Amino acid sequence: MSERKLILYISMSLDGFIATKDDDISWLSIVEHTGENYGYTKFTETVDTYIIGRKTYEVVLKLTNGKFPQAERFKCYVLSRQKRKDENGITFYNGKVEDLIQKIKKEKGKNIYCDGGGQIVKLLMEKNLIDEYIISIMPIVLGDGKRLFLGGTERFTLQAKAAEVYKSGLIQLRYTREEMSGLVDDLTQPE
């Protein structure tokens, strides 16, 4: 059986923002079309565990009137700096993220879905824990907001797997961890 993978599945504007400064994500609706969910259904069938940062969790909670919809489908972890009592079917976790991922991967199950935001992505990239990146680029320049990639991490290379242009203008990119990851100088590129 192949190892469970940690997959970042997220949308950003062409200029790299996942939300406005005041956490508005209503602009994502520009690609909303009946019958098109950009592979999300298929993707969610491959995962059973969900991790999200505490701030992003609270943004979602506000939008969903205090109910956390993902908890009905997945085992959910919220990464938080503070210790916090579980709520809404969610487990709060304030330990080392690499220990959590290792623990989940040791258990049997499907893949792990990471939904952001920027701080948890930075943390996971720093520990080289993301196995796949599925990034949907929205056909919009937001101009300002909260960035997916906060900066301040180490350099690493990726393997590009696919890019799909949808009618709505959404372009979905897929990358996997570069097996020969490390410094660019060390990289021998397969042809």
Place this chain on the structure above:
Amino acid sequence: MSERKLILYISMSLDGFIATKDDDISWLSIVEHTGENYGYTKFTETVDTYIIGRKTYEVVLKLTNGKFPQAERFKCYVLSRQKRKDENGITFYNGKVEDLIQKIKKEKGKNIYCDGGGQIVKLLMEKNLIDEYIISIMPIVLGDGKRLFLGGTERFTLQAKAAEVYKSGLIQLRYTREEMSGLVDDLTQPE
């Protein structure tokens, strides 16, 4: 005859950087392969005019030992806040960028190639002057550096035209100005 278009043709890392903080762009070489220039030759055949920001111009000059190679092929403009005497076959321009683009577009010729950096891109986006975006996403997370999209601009939508995945991992995205550009709420998406 169709109007001359202003085309941003640029590379960035997946995390949105066009150079390191100290202007290193040697990491771009991870996609260098004999016989593959990602459509650059074809693209340059469609342009005869080149504009670049003053800071980026100086970065290029340092790399090319004081000679500016683009000046041999194109009519080159460097946008600068200061008045400056022309050099290396380059015209320095410190007026309003919209006046420059209007002037060039009134003259007969091919398309206009914009090569960055972040500040000129921001200026051109603010004035809604970019007709096409050809953005090559390098298969690398740089972690830090100078961003292509600096933020602080207005929101606008784009039309996604194409995405091509190359063997090296470079993914080239193409967008055009959204003809119904403006607020997202005004957007009626063609199906």
